[in-house]
Amino acid sequence: SQKIEQNSEALNIQEGKTATLTCNYTNYSPAYLQWYRQDPGRGPVFLLLIRENEKEKRKERLKVTFDTTLKQSLFHITASQPADSATYLCALEGNNAGNMLTFGGGTRLMVKP
Amino acid sequence: KAGVTQTPRYLIKTRGQQVTLSCSPISGHRSVSWYQQTPGQGLQFLFEYFSETQRNKGNFPGRFSGRQFSNSRSEMNVSTLELGDSALYLCASSLEGGQRTQYFGPGTRLLVL
Secondary structure: OOEEEEOOOOEEEEOOOOEEEEEEEEOOOOOEEEEEEEOOOOOOEEEEEEEOOOOEEEEOOEEEEEEOOOOEEEEEEOOOOHHHOEEEEEEEEOOOOOOOOEEOOOEEEEEEO | OOOOEEEOOEEEEOOOOOEEEEEEOOOOOOEEEEEEEEOOOEEEEEEEEEOOEEEEEOOOOOOEEEEEOOOOOEEEEEOOOOHHHOEEEEEEEEOOOOOOOOEEOOOEEEEEO
16 A cells, blocks of 8 residues: 655754655655645645656755655755754655645654754 | 635534534635544545535545535535544645645644544
């Protein structure tokens, strides 16, 4: 069955360091992979989208890589700040799936000052 | 532009009752998706509506239903509530034509007693 795995353990890092979050998937051939941020009690907020034929995408301090051979995406936040503390969710969408996203369980990031 | 709005924000029901949740998408967005989020199962896709038609459906029992109106507003209904239906119900809207980003509302927190 299709599975999307994110590290369920919280990731604790020091302010200023680079945070790296992992999203692995099996039995899936996504056309798109998205990353969202979710704060407690709020809905997810879109951050970045990367297509299956793209290797890397950047936006300000954020960088996403997508390796369809390894079936893995890495999400990096450089020069992390305490305000980056949140849960980060990866979501996959297949071809012709409309807007049906399948989400991973999310990884909680804690950036300590 | 106003974001996605959901009403009510909080709801307490008892087992066996039914509930209707409402979602108003961002102006101009024609696709509305519904998700259920629980600590154990994470964020799970319920269904997606586009132009008043259900386009995709997740793996939920028939007690979960929805509809979309001509102004793109959507409602979801859960009948014969069970304790396990306690969750955060999120609505997300998006454009069509290759725009894959989903914009989430704040959610409705449902507690079933």
